[in-house]
Amino acid sequence: MAFRICVIGCGSLSTSAHGPSCRRYADRHPDVELAACCDLDAAKAERYRGSYGFGKAYSDFRAMLAAERPDAVCLMAPVSKTRELTCAVLEMGFPLIMEKPPGLNRAECQAMIDAAERAGVPNQVAFNRRYAPLVQALKTRLEASFRPEDIQDLRYDFFRINRRDADFATTAIHGIDTVRFLAGAPYRHIHFRYQAMPALGPTVANIYMECEMASGAMAHINFCPVTGVIIERATVSLFDHTFFLNVPIWQAYDCPGRLLHLEHGAVREDIDGGSLEGASEMYIASGFYGENASFFDDLRAGRRPRGDIRSGLQSVEIADCLRQRCPEYTA
Secondary structure (H helix, E strand, C coil), rough: CEEEEEEECHHHHHHHHHHHHHHHHHCCCCEEEEEEEEEHHHHHHHHHHHHHHHEEEEEEEHHHHHHCCCEEEEEEECHHHHHHHHHHHHHHHEEEEEECCCCHHHHHHHHHHHHHHHCCCCCCEHHHHCCHHHHHHHHHHHHCCCCCHHEEEEEEEECCCCCCCCCCCCHHHHHHHHHHHCCCCCCCEEEEEEECCHHHHHCCCEEEEEECCCCCCCCEEEEEEECCCCCCEEEEEEEEEEEEECCCCCCCCCCCCEEEECCCEEEEEEHHHHHCCCCCCCCHCHHHHHHHHHHHHHHHHHHCCCHHHHHHHHHHHHHHHHHHHCCCEEE
């Protein structure tokens, strides 16, 4: 019996990342059917259908789901519509993977969690860094040889070029979530510092987070949106061990990325991201394929997806602190 997938939202991110991911998954699993895609712009939905091999194109997601009865739904919508659409799909009873962030604040995220729990429907948030092959490689090594309590310090530099967003928090949530993922522990307390740049716009600022994790580790996150380079780099410090991770993301200086492990000052392992399968395809290297494949695999195996909406709740709370320019956060 076919495993049927539907997509809601055929915009730029869906076109560059999720459409190719669904197509690759279907190519690798003969029993998978790309049933239908949907967008309010019917012409956009039809182009998407033709590009990635979906069976039908719709402009009404409710009509699509009622007619196609998919086994999995992928939702890529503007954050202003995420809560409304997520709750609607879950209340209709369809397993859902949704693009980040899962809401703009705790109330929106909690509403989605409540909808999922009322319906008893599997769900996952598409925090793609969690599924990037190099990030996964670091996480695997940390879990195999160390405890969260062994991590002394975790630094994450998150730099962009000329980003003057009215709300940079919806992008910064990636750094917040990745640090929590790598630390293997939630945040306990955070001090925020803001370096405003009013000449560049009323919302432009460097944001520095000094964090204490529940494991006892310290973390330092630096968001600098108007630098001369696009990078995301992590440094994890433990007794006698240090890991350096250059995360491959679209247009990043560090592509295809690198993971370096040093012990007592000597290189123990050096992984060039270019050596990994699919490294030349950014939708794979950045984790978009991995997050979709993980969700589909979990559903087909009858497993609960690991990265459900609830797993993103604290990341949403902290991103909202950035938005509100809070001085501190305590869990």
